[in-house]
Amino acid sequence: MFAEFGFGVLVISFITTIYSGFAAFYGVQKKSASLVESARRAQLLTFPLLTIAAGVLIYMLVNSQFNVAFVYEVTSKSMPTYLKVTAWWGGQAGSLMFWAWLLAAFTSAVTLRKWDRDIEFLPWVIIVSSVTLTFFIGMNLFFENPFTRFWQINGQIIPSMFAPMAGAELFTPQDGNGLNPLLRHPGMVIHPPMLYLGFVAYVIPYAFAIAALVTGRTDDRWTRITRRWSLWAWLFLTLGLVLGGRWAYDVLGWGGYWGWDPVEIAAFMPWLTGTALLHSVMIQEKRGMLKHWNMILVILTYALVIFGTFLTRSGVLSSVHSFANSPIGPFFMGYVALTLIVSAALLIKRWPELRAETEMKSMLSREALFLFNNLLFMGILVVCFWGVISPLASELFTGTKITVGPPYYERATGPLFAGLLFLMAVAPLSAWGLSTVQTLGRVIWKSALVAVVVTALSSIFYTQNVYALIGFFLITLVLATTINEFWRGAAARMHAQKENFFTALIRLMGRNHRRYGGYIIHISMALMAIGILGIEIFQVQTQGTVAAGESLELAEYRVEYRELASWDDRGAAVNYTRSVVDIYENGVYIGQLYPRIDYYYDSQQNMTIPGQHATLKDDLYILLVDWQPVSNSGATFKIYVNPLVNWLWIGSFTFLFGLIFAAWPDKDPADEPVRRKVSHGNKQASAAD
């Protein structure tokens, strides 16, 4: 009953969104404002409709209605309620529906804005959103229906929405499969929604870009409207990536956070173009240049969002052939191709109108350095894209499967990331329009000196590894120049306004959220780079089997095995095996850790939970690999020391702060400049400006 109702609502929302697209299109053709308004209302209606459908699905998930195939696949009776709810995005059909629901929410939010002088964009934004929404709901209806039920006939179980033939009866299994235990981690509960929020939010800037192309309003209006959307999209995408990394670190049990897995890269690629866009949009706003390029970036980001969903959902990654068997694969591929062709055609049509309004004057100007930044981001994108594609190409053309793993990516992206760090240090110091080596040198030499000193010190006291030293140099340079920017600004205000340092700093930042939020993000990226460098270059590991009372040693740590216990949690259908180890640093006792393995009976899967001792210096990370069940005398541990890795997580927190700061609206519409000495005291004049 519920399943039919949910399916019915899904069908209605499908029809509604198609209607909305057509109404908007005819509204434009016939210049009928009322048709466009009707389209807008239809678009608004999709959100409550999809919310009802989602509510029905969640109701069935929570109430263990295993008659529905999706509920059977992702839940079991023993799962806690919150996991049953979040199981919504724990499987294919549900996560596609989740995608559609988020898109409906965002589109509704955007159609509710005050359109005033941008009203000509409205129908096209609706059309793009409704095409995307039609695609995703369509996939739910025709290929991955979350409301499909089990039917029994002649002893056979058939999954189908409606009775497959006369005489078939509904079949309800006793218990469900249960969610993959790897997905039962709190990180996994939040990670997919974050990633999806990021993915879906990028549809909005794309919709406005297409609207700008179609209507010929190719000034920077579209980028100004969508600036905050891109920023939030970027925020959620970044958070999604970081949470995914943290989840991998805590749950997957291999001592790392990022394995250059194609699924990870699928989410990373739109992030790359999104980050490039965030920067190059500024050039368009400040200098009226790069209009073509921004269009290309926003189109690419949208295509990569769909492509990323395709990569993770179509099964193409496990084999080209499973792609052919999966019904949604070709459908997805066709949609990506269609988007690219239509977007490219529109772009070519408007190409001459998108000419730059000003000239590039110097290779060291801010806009030039931003272009280099874009080049590097595109370079990393090419490496990633090719790395994901070539195993598929190899299988398709030569029939042999190959793996393109971490060594390929690390070697290829390392120098590009280093280049990005360098630009991050230099670009904020260069001026728009014109910069010379002299002007740049004047502002950077102190920071460069600090970086040289820090590098020299770390070469004496910490490491002789050349790559690490280059990394430390660049990171210090970024930190020094960026912090110096805060200092210079605050110092100027202190002098001019006679404010104390903190008031000056806070007012300075409050005057220009975007700029100083951006700087905080740069600092965060440098902090994250410290963590990445630490684990990539200095990670050490060992593995060994020890009896109780014996120990393993690694770096300055000693890990002594004390005891091990194994017990069942009947209610949750989990078996826990928990070991107790004492840890010593340089012979001094520093605490106890409990690496454990959880075995899930329903899905017959292990989950390895490490014991972690985290400090700013490093992370001691201990995995229980194996144990002797009978005697309990010996256990095998794998131990990692991951130096500096916690800076990665610290950087993520400051990043979040910086981004929210950057997205916070400025008090004044225009940035209020620091008052000059001459105008000091003349409050009316400065208030007017």
Add this chain to the structure above:
Amino acid sequence: MKKILESKTLRITLYALLFAVLTFAAYTTASAQDTAPTDDEVNAIAKQLFCPVCENTPLDVCPTEACRQWRELIRQMLAEGKTEQEIKDYFVANYGARVLSEPPRTGFNWLVYLVPPVLILAGAFALFNAFREWTKPKSAEAGSGQDEEAGASSDEDDYIQRLEEELKNRK
């Protein structure tokens, strides 16, 4: 010479020598087998190989039973005195090139390595060309007028300039 070799005492000495060498060799190989390969030695090789059944999982961290057996196989082969390269070759011969973390540099696979640098260099070349185009000809005539325009249109520039002035005045 022949006579000397045939001399009985010498022949016995030679046999004794041979026997000594053989026993010594046997002894050393036996003791090598006593010191079984450590987990770290096994993992060092497994880390470079990818699980032939699971997608994109390095063999040293793969939790499946199959991978556990493969790690045991590496241990065995190490114990037999096989080198790292021999072990890798064995895995490639049995499970295909996909067990390597990077494709071997042969034939079609060269594309994997060549396409990204070529594209990046092409991008860099295009960008530099564009710069030459932009900075060379028309900038003289457009000149100062646009400079002012750009300055006026951007509050932030103004802001930075004033900041700079402030800083200069302080010194």
